[in-house]
Amino acid sequence: MMARREIFRGFTNMLRGVRMHSGGIARKQFAKIEESDISTFRKLLGEKSVITNDDSLEFHNNDWMKQYRGNSKVVLKPKSTEEVSSILKHCNARKLAVVPQGGNTGLVGGSVPVFDEVVLSLSSMNKVLSLDEYSGVVECEAGCILQNLEEHLAKHGFVVPLDLGSRGSCQLGGNVSTNAGGLRLIRFGSLRASVLGIEAVMADGTVLDSLKTLRKDNTGYDIKQLFIVPRKLESVHLAMLGCNNFQQVLEAVAAAKFKLAEIVSAIEFFDQQCSDLVVRNLPGMSHVLETSSPFWVLVETTGSEDSHDSDKLYNFLNYCMEKQVVEGGTVAEGGTQMRKLWGMRENIPMALLKEEEVFKYDLSVPTSEMYNLVEIVRERLKERYPQAGVFGYGHLGDGNLHLNVTCPTADKEAVESILEPFVYEWTAEKRGSISAEHGIGQMKISKLYLSKPPELIALMRQIKGVFDPNGILNPYKVLLDE
Amino acid sequence: MRALVGVKRVIDYAVKVRVKGDGSGVETAGVKMSMNPFCEIAVEEAVRLKEKGILKEIIAVSIGPAQAQETIRTALAMGADRGMHVKHDDILQPLAVAKLLKAVAEKEKPDMILLGKQAIDDDCNQTGQMLASLMGWPQATFASKVDVEGSNLTVVREIDGGLETIGMKLPAVITTDLRLNEPRYATLPNIMKAKKKKIDATDPAELGVDVSSKLQTVKVVEPPTRQAGGVVGSVQELMAKLKEKSLI
Numbered sequence: 060m061m062a063r064r065e066i067f068r069g070f071t072n073m074l075r076g077v078r079m080h081s082g083g084i085a086r087k088q089f090a091k092i093e094e095s096d097i098s099t100f101r102k103l104l105g106e107k108s109v110i111t112n113d114d115s116l117e118f119h120n121n122d123w124m125k126q127y128r129g130n131s132k133v134v135l136k137p138k139s140t141e142e143v144s145s146i147l148k149h150c151n152a153r154k155l156a157v158v159p160q161g162g163n164t165g166l167v168g169g170s171v172p173v174f175d176e177v178v179l180s181l182s183s184m185n186k187v188l189s190l191d192e193y194s195g196v197v198e199c200e201a202g203c204i205l206q207n208l209e210e211h212l213a214k215h216g217f218v219v220p221l222d223l224g225s226r227g228s229c230q231l232g233g234n235v236s237t238n239a240g241g242l243r244l245i246r247f248g249s250l251r252a253s254v255l256g257i258e259a260v261m262a263d264g265t266v267l268d269s270l271k272t273l274r275k276d277n278t279g280y281d282i283k284q285l286f287i288v289p290r291k292l293e294s295v296h297l298a299m300l301g302c303n304n305f306q307q308v309l310e311a312v313a314a315a316k317f318k319l320a321e322i323v324s325a326i327e328f329f330d331q332q333c334s335d336l337v338v339r340n341l342p343g344m345s346h347v348l349e350t351s352s353p354f355w356v357l358v359e360t361t362g363s364e365d366s367h368d369s370d371k372l373y374n375f376l377n378y379c380m381e382k383q384v385v386e387g388g389t390v391a392e393g394g395t396q397m398r399k400l401w402g403m404r405e406n407i408p409m410a411l412l413k414e415e416e417v418f419k420y421d422l423s424v425p426t427s428e429m430y431n432l433v434e435i436v437r438e439r440l441k442e443r444y445p446q447a448g449v450f451g452y453g454h455l456g457d458g459n460l461h462l463n464v465t466c467p468t469a470d471k472e473a474v475e476s477i478l479e480p481f482v483y484e485w486t487a488e489k490r491g492s493i494s495a496e497h498g499i500g501q502m503k504i505s506k507l508y509l510s511k512p513p514e515l516i517a518l519m520r521q522i523k524g525v526f527d528p529n530g531i532l533n534p535y536k537v538l539l540d541e
Numbered sequence: 542m543r544a545l546v547g548v549k550r551v552i553d554y555a556v557k558v559r560v561k562g563d564g565s566g567v568e569t570a571g572v573k574m575s576m577n578p579f580c581e582i583a584v585e586e587a588v589r590l591k592e593k594g595i596l597k598e599i600i601a602v603s604i605g606p607a608q609a610q611e612t613i614r615t616a617l618a619m620g621a622d623r624g625m626h627v628k629h630d631d632i633l634q635p636l637a638v639a640k641l642l643k644a645v646a647e648k649e650k651p652d653m654i655l656l657g658k659q660a661i662d663d664d665c666n667q668t669g670q671m672l673a674s675l676m677g678w679p680q681a682t683f684a685s686k687v688d689v690e691g692s693n694l695t696v697v698r699e700i701d702g703g704l705e706t707i708g709m710k711l712p713a714v715i716t717t718d719l720r721l722n723e724p725r726y727a728t729l730p731n732i733m734k735a736k737k738k739k740i741d742a743t744d745p746a747e748l749g750v751d752v753s754s755k756l757q758t759v760k761v762v763e764p765p766t767r768q769a770g771g772v773v774g775s776v777q778e779l780m781a782k783l784k785e786k787s788l789i
Contacts, residue, residue, distance in 0.1 A: 213557075293572065294573075295573065298729075348728065369611075376732065376733065377733060379729075380729060380730070380733060387729055387730070388728070388729045389727060389728055390727065390729070390732055391726070392575055392576060392581075392618075392726075392727065393553050393555070393575035393576065393578075393581075394553045394554055394555025394556065394573065394575070395554055395555060395578070396726060
């Protein structure tokens with residue numbers, strides 16, 4: 060009798076249109092991987108650190124959104140700076156293209172190969188090297204997962220000055236090289252400000268130690284970084300406020316910044332469409348309050364003195380109720396409630412991923428106009444594409460809107476033509492940024508000109524050329540070819 | 542009808558508890574505290590009974606240091622009418638807590654007392670049972686469903702073998718289990734209103750209760766750290782390792 064074997068693929072995604080060789084780009088004249096290269100890598104790194112089997116390659120060739128698919132034949136996992144240096148030395152000499160990869164959680168296709176570039180994964184360099192508890196300086200390797208660093212620091216009473224939903228998978232090297240934004244930018248500022256120094260390996264294998272002024276745009280490879288890390292503060296409060304219209308939302312934010320001042324650690328918003336989607340698409344999620352609200356605002360405070368923070372929070376909430384800035388809401392009581400409330404916001408991307416097609420826009424726009432774009436897009440689509448969903452959420456405190464549009468696959472091209480270039484042009488007109496925190500990657504290359512003048516783009520290209528003369532590091536990304 | 546609900550302030554469920562350096566107890570300084578999850582369920586059940594028209598008044602009582610008032614405020618924000626704070630700074634054993642609750646109950650004369658089945662810091666699961674015994678009242682512990690009709694109480698209990706349904710006459714002590722209900726989020730208007738609700742204060746001396754403990758905590762240690770497993774490459778290696786550890 061023949062036994063039937065089910066061969067399980069890592070994943071299949073026949074519904075989502077997968078972009079390969081984005082936008083008709085041609086493969087540049089890089090060398091092709093040969094057996095001799097593979098055996099060189101094996102000699103340099105050891106057998107276990109050289110991955111060539113198809114099943115394992117799947118993860119590294121596909122981005123989180125399942126929108127971009129590369130065709131790399133080999134993934135390397137060096138365990139030390141010396142190993143990274145030896146790999147790049149070889150690749151640079153051979154003119155083999157290389158894609159450095161961290162947690163592969165990027166949303167713009169910047170972390171996956173476009174053709175057959177070698178994937179240089181930092182995942183095996185995941186150690187926290189040292190923590191100086193007096194100066195609050197931590198040194199860690201680029202492959203260190205954010206959540207692991209958080210847990211390590213928490214034991215000693217410190218926090219990472221960065222937090223994002225992908226914390227369980229994203230790595231510090233990727234965070235630093237993309238200057239990641241996230242939920243607590245409002246409190247800690249741009250990640251750049253917290254980086255004291257990095258050790259990087261250049262495209263030709265040269266190791267640069269603690270170069271403090273290295274530009275972080277994938278021109279070199281960050282191996283170790285020194286961060287300044289703030290103390291962990293125990294008094295944390297989370298309020299979720301319900302607002303009837305965006306004007307109230309704006310007033311709530313202003314009130315939060317004024318009344319809560321220095322203890323604010325996050326201000327996020329999401330609309331009713333988002334909360335309905337989360338409850339509909341994700342099992343186990345339910346509405347927090349019985350009454351629904353067109354807008355929800357999450358305000359988090361973090362401080363060192365609980366009675367002080369509680370009083371401030373009470374005054375803020377009282378003010379909001381009296382001035383009728385909010386229609387309702389709640390304050391989380393305990394860690395479990397806090398996680399559930401955060402879940403309503405942090406799970407929005409997961410809920411969106413369950414729809415057939417999703418267009419994601421990450422825009423910096425003047426805060427007062429943030430929701431206008433959402434309403435305009437909704438208006439534009441509602442008559443001919445009533446099945447399209449338009450969602451607005453984001454880092455309200457930083458003026459960063461995440462506009463998402465979902466639609467059935469059948470309508471994909473039509474909806475896309477309505478959205479683009481309109482959304483980008485609207486943003487450019489408001490002198491906003493077409494990529495507030497997600498970066499350019501593959502996805503937004505052709506839109507870069509909308510937020511940066513050509514002279515500056517030319518300069519970026521020149522700088523990249525200084526650090527990477529052969530252009531082997533992460534080609535086909537960020538900058539268009541001349 | 543009136544209900545007395547006991548609420549305890551404990552280290553928050555989400556916190557990673559650490560043992561103090563001297564082994565005398567766990568670290569609570571600067572650590573996030575909140576209402577015991579089972580107490581939350583008790584408060585929620587009382588509020589639901591009030592919404593059904595069965596209860597007229599809910600009194601939330603907590604025994605502990607000054608900060609226990611915050612826990613009472615949370616109960617008030619969820620829907621309790623007034624609070625009672627029994628001030629005492631040291632850790633108390635369940636028997637002392639039961640005696641104090643009895644003293645409070647004798648003053649307030651509730652028709653039912655709702656407690657969480659156990660506190661997540663000591664996991665004792667004794668207070669409700671001891672209280673019922675001291676009061677001479679029937680008890681319905683591990684409640685996963687509560688029905689009140691007149692003075693008849695019917696409770697479904699979670700037990701090892703499944704579910705047990707028991708009936709009794711009020712007044713009675715009920716202790717709540719996880720599946721009884723999902724506690725509500727206190728709404729903003731209720732949180733504001735709670736600030737104005739009354740919390741009476743008293744202490745063991747005033748209640749005439751001796752809370753001295755016959756138990757002394759000798760030592761507190763963390764559980765031994767889990768050893769990492771090992772990966773073996775072959776059956777032979779597995780056999781050798783098992784023999785090495787005298788497991789076969």
